[in-house]
């Protein structure tokens with residue numbers, strides 16, 4: 407096999423979507439696995455819809471995912487007008503393409519007539535029969551487009567994922583390939599560029615399957631050998647329906663902003679249509695490169711489930727050293743927190759198993775840095791009388807206060823606190839203590855909280871809880 411050369415060819419007409427990111431990933435993995443090359447080509451021939459900000463979004467997303475491309479400079483179709491002009495002129499001169507002067511109204515009338523007869527609509531080929539002289543006489547006077555004279559053929563090609571595909575090209579008809587010599591449409595510019603870049607494999611979404619026979623026929627007319635094709639399955643929503651536009655068009659960069667790790671996003675994307683031999687779920691980038699091949703890409707739609715992404719993020723976060731988690735967290739956390747690195751590290755150690763995203767960490771960690779306001783009623787476990795809650799908190803306070811160290815070790819307090827809890831009732835004892843320490847309905851357990859907060863802060867918070875329960879009139883003798 408020739409050296410593999412693949413390309414990712416996004417149109418910058420919207421943010422970098424998950425679907426496009428999967429296409430980029432599969433191309434990149436295929437190239438890396440085969441020891442080939444991966445190129446980036448920006449398909450910005452649609453002048454109205456292409457935007458620089460979308461191109462930036464795509465490049466940023468690719469960089470974040472680490473899907474590096476091998477062309478030194480980004481290739482843009484908008485800069486290749488002359489090359490398309492040459493190829494279009496060649497086809498026109500050879501009579502394989504022609505100018506069409508039909509007006510939109512004429513075309514619509516033809517379409518309606520065909521449909522009313524139950525014939526699949528296609529261009530009837532009226533302008534195909536003009537001689538060059540006749541066409542030149544009309545050029546400049548009437549508006550025109552360039553059509554490809556589609557040779558009728560029972561075309562068969564091999565899709566690397568879907569197997570043999572057969573198409574009767576006469577059903578396609580003479581498609582428009584350019585608005586004018588400098589303004590080619592997608593199906594034409596793709597063929598010219600794939601040939602110019604010596605692309606060996608085109609890997610793209612199934613939505614392009616109907617374009618492939620057109621591109622094969624255009625390539626043939628231009629004297630090019632077509633690359634091999636692989637069409638990736640559609641991405642479906644959890645309801646097994648085609649993914650909504652909103653989901654497909656949501657930017658991949660939003661996931662970055664929410665604090666998903668690139669490793670987790672890659673892992674999520676790779677499983678949208680492909681599975682490794684032993685049906686593992688968690689894969690590193692290197693494992694993906696080692697194992698990826700197109701044979702294991704499924705034909706049927708790939709169901710996307712965002713909960714899986716959260717789960718994968720949690721798994722990848724858990725596998726990272728705490729220092730690396732802290733580096734990833736850095737852009738998410740308030741500057742104040744970074745001034746207390748040792749304390750922050752302890753908080754990260756406790757919370758890392760609970761946060762699904764980096765952003766979620768901020769919410770989870772907040773009570774460690776500042777005790778939230780909470781109502782006294784939150785301290786009360788079920789129907790426990792208030793006096794018992796107070797008594798239990800005082801007992802806990804006593805145990806903690808008697809501990810010799812400023813920095814408390816959970817294991818050393820554990821037996822004392824649990825002995826007490828077992829005597830008075832676990833819920834009755836541990837609930838108010840945990841709420842007093844965290845100010846929250848849900849938090850890590852009281853021992854972890856004590857260990858992270860330290861003796862002084864733990865006592866301060868318990869004292870505050872007692873004040874809440876006694877309406878701020880905590881007499882010294884009550885506290886003893």
Ligand code: GLU
Pocket residue numbers: 415416417449596609610614
């Ligand atoms: N610009 C096309 C797209 O974004 C590329 C399709 C292809 O890979 O040929 O859908």
